[in-house]
Amino acid sequence: MLTLVLAIISVIAQAQGFLKAKGKIITDSNGNKIILRGMGLGGWMLQEGYMFKLGNIGQQYQIKARIQELVGQDATDKFYQQWLEKHTQKADIDSMAAWGFNSIRLPMHYDLYTLSVEKEPIAGQNTWIEKGFAMTDSLLSWCKANKMYLILDLHAAPGGQGNDLAISDRNPSLPSLWESRDNQLKVIALWKKLAERYANEPWIGGYDIINEPNWGFQDAKDFRGTEEKLNLPLRNLMIEITKAIREVDNNHIIIIEGNGFGNNYRGILPTWDNNMVLSFHKYGNFNTKAAIQNFLNLREEYNVPLWLGESGENSNNWFTEAIRLVESNDIGWAWWQSKKMGINNPWEIKITPSYQKLLDYWNNKGPKPSKEEAQTSLDELISLIQLPNNQPHADVIDAMFRQVKEHKAVAFKTHRIGSSVTIPAVDFDLGGQRIGYYDKDTASYHYTPGVNTQGNRGKAYRNDGVDIQLEDGQYQVFSIENDEWLGYTIEVEKAKKYQINLEVASKEAEGQIEIWSNDQLLSTTKIKPTGNDKNWKWVKAGNIPLNKGTQQLRIKFVKGNILFRTIQLN
Structure with a gap:
């Protein structure tokens, strides 16, 4: 009976077939176009300092050293064992599948x-460690159960593949991947080992063989490899890796990345395999066709599919625009990343007071904690990285899926008016710019010269363009500019006139607010200065007529210069 059940499961798993590069698109085994909608599991196998407010430390090996200095080697080893067991589990993958993701990108640490x-006891040989393979097997089983593709991504290669040290956990005092033939041979051997293990697994979507190389081969001053013209060492190594994989696996897509963080393909093409995909990474630039035109040109010239292998780290509005852009051009994507300390991911890892003490110490802003205090903080962190204790951000998911297809505002939370209702100002509608809200600064274009926007300047609560900060235990909208507005979808149980009151604060300048519903102006109210930003006052904004049913109430700041905390209707 067990044999029969396993056979049935095998048939189900095999039915989808291997992904293939077919002309300019990725297809399933039946030739149907597949748009990969994926999430990268950053921070699991490889920690980067910025993910945990440790950008000043950077590489994982340095984070480990700081932890060891506080709690000792044994406790550090135990912490990392627990980290690998708890950070990403089946529940994480189940949730992502339920949201609409059909693929996972696994950033691997070699x-x-x-x-x-x-550390090899015999030079030139390879000692294999079961831990990484077992973790990959478990992740693959979770993906298979959800009919999701797993893409293997070598994020930290032996020696490190670039001058951005944290992304590959590189120790600059040791030879890099490009300065050591032994490191290169180890990369080749690792990919052959992985390909042997997964050659017949159709839910492995592909092999992303070297993440974000960034190295000046011709000119060491070209620190990130963005100006490189030939890229011969990169091309040659990727050809060697491909050859090793094809000795044992002719089923899977091989994904390549250019120099300069995946985007500099000069000298790398033409392709050398008939089942290959070009990956590019996109951060902090405009979401126009011009921004990806170079890659579209490569697709046309070499008849090869494209994949946006990494993107994110921005506002919801930017996410929607970027995904809409690439999908409209038959390009799939993998977002970065599922969870970290910050609001621009599906899940947020919370910061406890004890962890803040560690941060203060490591950032030279506070005293050294005792061994017991440090251990308590690390134990709390292990708890907080687990899904049940993550802070979910439904606004991020809505922006990545619903808003890509639907230009419509929906309620962030249900606001039902019976006799009265109180609405936090920060609970405005989901829907993005000019749909759920209007803000003059909706995203960060940090890689676009001369554009100094940020999105949510307070980086709290939500990842939309609206500026939100936490003050005295309450969230508030701040940095409000003239003509910005917030929309609130409300459910009115009884048609009548309602008194609307607004909780506001201001320093000096007079503000002015308009209340709109269904494109009809309902009231106009001047807001007098309250003296300072902490002196909150309730302002009567008029009796407004509301019809029974669902409608959007819009608060427009004709003159900004105020802070906004609460709406009250009764």
């Missing part, structure tokens, strides 16, 4: 699969 060149 040292979970094999020893570093420096």
Whole structure:
């Protein structure tokens, strides 16, 4: 009976077939176009400092050293064992599948699969570590159960593949991937080992063989490899990796990335395999066709599919625009990342007071905690990285899926008016710019010269363009500019006139607010200064007629210069 059940499961798993590069698109085994909608599991196998407010420390090996200095080697080893067990579990993958993701990108650290060149007991040989392979097997089983593709991504290669040290956990005192033939041979051997293990697994979507190389081969001053013209060492190594994979696996897509964080393909093409995809990464630039035109040109010239292998780290409005852009051009995507300390991901890892003490110490802003205090903070962190204790951000998911297809505002939370209702100002509608709200600064274009926007300047509560900050235990909308507005979808149980009151604060300038519903102006109210930003006052904004049913109430700040906290209708 068990054999029969396993056989049935095998048939179901095999039915979808291997993904293939067919002309300019990715297809399933039946030739149907597949748009990959994926999430990268950043921070699991490989920690980058910025994910945990430790950008000043950077690489994972340095974070480990800081932890060891506080709690010792044994406790540090235990912490990282728990981290790998708890950070990402089946519940995480189940949730992502339910939201609409059909793929996962696994950023792998090579040292979970094999020893570093420096630690090999016999030079030139490879010691294999079961831990990384077992973790990958578990993740694959979770993906298969949800009919999701798993894309393997070598995020930290032996020696490190670039001068951005944190993304590959590179120690600059040791030879890099490009300065050591032994490191290169280890990369080749690792990919052959992975391909042997997963050659017949159709839910492996592909092999992303080197993440974000960034190296000046011709000119060391070209620190990130963005100006490189030939890229011969990168091309040659990727050809060697491909050859090793094809010795044992002819089923899977091989995904390549250019120099300069995946985007500099000069000298790398033409392709050398008939089942290959070009990946590019996109951060902090405009979401126009011009921004991706170079990659579209490569697709046309070399008849090869494209994949946006990494993007994110921005506002919801930017997410919607970017996904809409690439999907309209038959390009799939993998977002970065599922969880970290911050609001621009599906889940947020919370910061406890004890962890803040660690941050203060590591950032030279506070005293050294005792061993017991540090251990308590680390134990709390292990708890907080787990899904049940993450802070979910439904606004991020809505922006990545519903808003891409639907230009409509929906309620962030249900606001039902019976006799009265109180609405926090920060609970405005989902829907994005000019749909759920209007803000003059909706995204960060940090890689666009001369554009100094930020999105949510307070980086609290939500990832929309509206500026939200936490003050005295309450969230408030701040930095409000003239003509910005917030929309609130409300459910009115009884048609009548309602008194509307607004809780506001201001320093000096007089503000002015208009109340709109269904494109009809209902009231205009001047807001007198309250003296300072902490002196909150209720302002009567008029009796407004509301019809029974669902409608959007719009608060427009004709003159900004105020802070806004609460709406009250009765």
